[in-house]
Amino acid sequence: MIHFWKYQGAGNDFIMIDDRDASFDINDHEKVAFLCHRRFGVGGDGLILIRLKEGYDFEMVYFNADGHIGTMCGNGGRCAVRFAHTLGLFDSKTSFWAADGAHEATLDDQLLVHLKMNPPGDIEVNSDHYFMDTGSPHYVRFENDLENFDCVTEGKAIRHNERFAKEGTNVNFAQVTGDQSLTVRTFERGVEDETYACGTGVTACAIAANIEHNMQSPIQIKVLGGDLAVGFNKVGEKKYSDIILTGPATPVFKAEIKI
Numbered sequence: 001m002i003h004f005w006k007y008q009g010a011g012n013d014f015i016m017i018d019d020r021d022a023s024f025d026i027n028d029h030e031k032v033a034f035l036c037h038r039r040f041g042v043g044g045d046g047l048i049l050i051r052l053k054e055g056y057d058f059e060m061v062y063f064n065a066d067g068h069i070g071t072m073c074g075n076g077g078r079c080a081v082r083f084a085h086t087l088g089l090f091d092s093k094t095s096f097w098a099a100d101g102a103h104e105a106t107l108d109d110q111l112l113v114h115l116k117m118n119p120p121g122d123i124e125v126n127s128d129h130y131f132m133d134t135g136s137p138h139y140v141r142f143e144n145d146l147e148n149f150d151c152v153t154e155g156k157a158i159r160h161n162e163r164f165a166k167e168g169t170n171v172n173f174a175q176v177t178g179d180q181s182l183t184v185r186t187f188e189r190g191v192e193d194e195t196y197a198c199g200t201g202v203t204a205c206a207i208a209a210n211i212e213h214n215m216q217s218p219i220q221i222k223v224l225g226g227d228l229a230v231g232f233n234k235v236g237e238k239k240y241s242d243i244i245l246t247g248p249a250t251p252v253f254k255a256e257i258k259i
């Protein structure tokens with residue numbers, strides 16, 4: 001029997017499991033893929049285990065819906081913070097461990113989570129797109145009309161092109177909608193579909209918007225499943241610090257599944 005919670009952050013949804021006793025077999029890809037399956041299982045863009053980690057309040061172990069351990073997940077990170085809070089693992093400010101290292105986060109009185117993201121290393125600026133790693137790899141391209149845009153077809157083609165076929169990449173399409181606002185749509189690797197939101201993806205888009213359009217922090221970002229914001233400090237050419245992803249993290253239900 002597995003006891004779990006279902007959480008969503010701007011429509012990016014996750015199965016959350018309190019695995020402080022480390023009893024979940026992280027190599028059982030089939031089980032994770034089954035749980036994330038929207039027809040045969042619970043359904044989710046990913047699955048997250050909350051584990052204990054020395055020197056931190058907790059560790060977030062994140063799997064993509066395909067059942068494999070993933071890299072950093074921004075929306076999942078916010079959900080993990082909210083879940084860890086309900087487990088009593090911290091009071092209002094936390095530091096936790098994830099695939100890309102340490103993160104700090106706070107929970108405000110409107111229950112929004114402010115999550116500090118690790119700065120991208122090299123930011124690639126190409127003629128029609130950006131590529132950077134904000135904890136997960138992200139391709140970013142600016143578009144003019146995201147409402148009438150085939151994100152799945154375009155995203156899939158880029159994710160499977162010669163460069164990315166092996167490792168995969170997440171693919172984001174961003175549209176400037178104001179002085180400090182964007183709309184973003186994302187095709188996620190590991191889910192292999194468009195998701196309603198991607199936290200590491202909007203972080204990459206905010207940085208790309210600063211480089212491409214000199215857009216200033218904080219940037220409000222509309223995604224299919226809601227609203228996110230990204231704040232940052234520009235500390236040099238293509239160098240950023242204090243990157244904060246802000247958004248909701250909402251418990252949906254708790255249940256158990258016989259497996």
Ligand SMILES: N[C@H](CCC[C@H](N)C(=O)O)C(=O)O
Pocket residue numbers: 012064070071072073074075076136137169170188189190191195197198199200201
């Ligand atoms: N949805 C996630 C991204 C997961 C990254 C994953 N799809 C990958 O790179 O394999 C987010 O909110 O940041």
